[in-house]
Amino acid sequence: MWSSPMPERTIAVAMRRCFSTKVIEEIEAELEQKGPEYWKYLLTKALQDKSLDVLEHFTMTFFLEGANDAEVGGLIRNFPYLRATLLKGSDWMLSMNGRTLVELWRDPRGKEFAGLVVSELDSRSVCPVFSELAFGERVHAS
Amino acid sequence: MRVKLLYHTDIEALKRVLAQRGVPFDPELLMDHVVYMFEIEDCSRVTTHQLVRHRAASYDQESQRFSAATKEGMVTPPNIQSSEAAYKAYDEALKVIYSSYDKMVAAGVPKEDARYILPSAIKTKLVMTLSARSLMHIVWQRTALQAQWEIRELAATLHNLAKEATPELWTKVIER
Numbered sequence: 001m002w003s004s005p006m007p008e009r010t011i012a013v014a015m016r017r018c019f020s021t022k023v024i025e026e027i028e029a030e031l032e033q034k035g036p037e038y039w040k041y042l043l044t045k046a047l048q049d050k051s052l053d054v055l056e057h058f059t060m061t062f063f064l065e066g067a068n069d070a071e072v073g074g075l076i077r078n079f080p081y082l083r084a085t086l087l088k089g090s091d092w093m094l095s096m097n098g099r100t101l102v103e104l105w106r107d108p109r110g111k112e113f114a115g116l117v118v119s120e121l122d123s124r125s126v127c128p129v130f131s132e133l134a135f136g137e138r139v140h141a142s
Numbered sequence: 143m144r145v146k147l148l149y150h151t152d153i154e155a156l157k158r159v160l161a162q163r164g165v166p167f168d169p170e171l172l173m174d175h176v177v178y179m180f181e182i183e184d185c186s187r188v189t190t191h192q193l194v195r196h197r198a199a200s201y202d203q204e205s206q207r208f209s210a211a212t213k214e215g216m217v218t219p220p221n222i223q224s225s226e227a228a229y230k231a232y233d234e235a236l237k238v239i240y241s242s243y244d245k246m247v248a249a250g251v252p253k254e255d256a257r258y259i260l261p262s263a264i265k266t267k268l269v270m271t272l273s274a275r276s277l278m279h280i281v282w283q284r285t286a287l288q289a290q291w292e293i294r295e296l297a298a299t300l301h302n303l304a305k306e307a308t309p310e311l312w313t314k315v316i317e318r
């Protein structure tokens with residue numbers, strides 16, 4: 001429904017912020033100049049080092065149809081950073097960040113739901129590199 | 143201090159979905175779903191220590207483990223600036239601290255260890271991503287008169303930027 005622009009670049013900005021003294025415009029210029037391969041390198045490093053905090057700056061909002069209170073309540077109990085608002089009947093608005101999505105994916109209690117979200121992101125080509133690196137086993141299986 | 147809004151949720155995209163589903167627009171519905179990502183530069187570590195107490199947000203901050211500190215990058219509180227005697231004491235302390243820091247780094251102490259003597263007045267940079275609800279909580283708490291001058295200035299700036307980007311969500315928020 002909506003996701004923050006250029007997720008891989010945003011994650012790279014957050015990573016460089018930790019290690020650079022430069023102002024944001026200089027960090028962005030450096031990332032533009034080095035290009036998507038460098039963003040991929042930084043994202044790979046974040047995932048390898050388990051520095052998942054930088055994924056939190058990639059954010060997304062979805063519309064979920066036909067889910068009951070118990071299903072959504074169960075998810076929120078186990079994943080408190082997931083935000084859900086009941087709109088009408090069994091229709092929900094759900095928001096999360098990239099880290100929560102990875103944590104859902106890696107947990108049997110969240111994997112099925114994460115799979116739905118990842119499919120939606122993939123169908124819109126929102127974050128192909130992030131998707132390949134963070135959810136690679138699914139990519140390889142299909 | 144400098145604050146820049148890097149992105150925010152496209153509120154129109156969310157409103158279109160609400161309209162398609164026949165759900166009337168209500169700012170309260172979107173409070174947990176609209177997010178903002180800010181760059182904050184050149185505020186003190188005193189203030190960022192206060193800021194990160196607001197836990198329902200995501201932060202990534204310039205690390206003193208890897209970047210060298212310099213005496214020039216300091217925030218001087220007005221109450222120190224305005225008093226000749228106080229400023230003299232402040233400046234003398236900084237000179238001693240930075241001289242020792244430089245000596246330790248030159249002697250091979252890693253920056254992550256040499257930083258133990260750095261003052262909280264040091265300027266820092268960070269990115270922060272948070273929901274409208276979290277940001278409203280910060281604005282409500284940190285624009286209060288009891289809050290310290292620097293974080294009050296930061297909270298008011300964040301408020302202005304968010305209000306400009308998504309005015310419909312900020313109609314009922316009043317700074318204290």
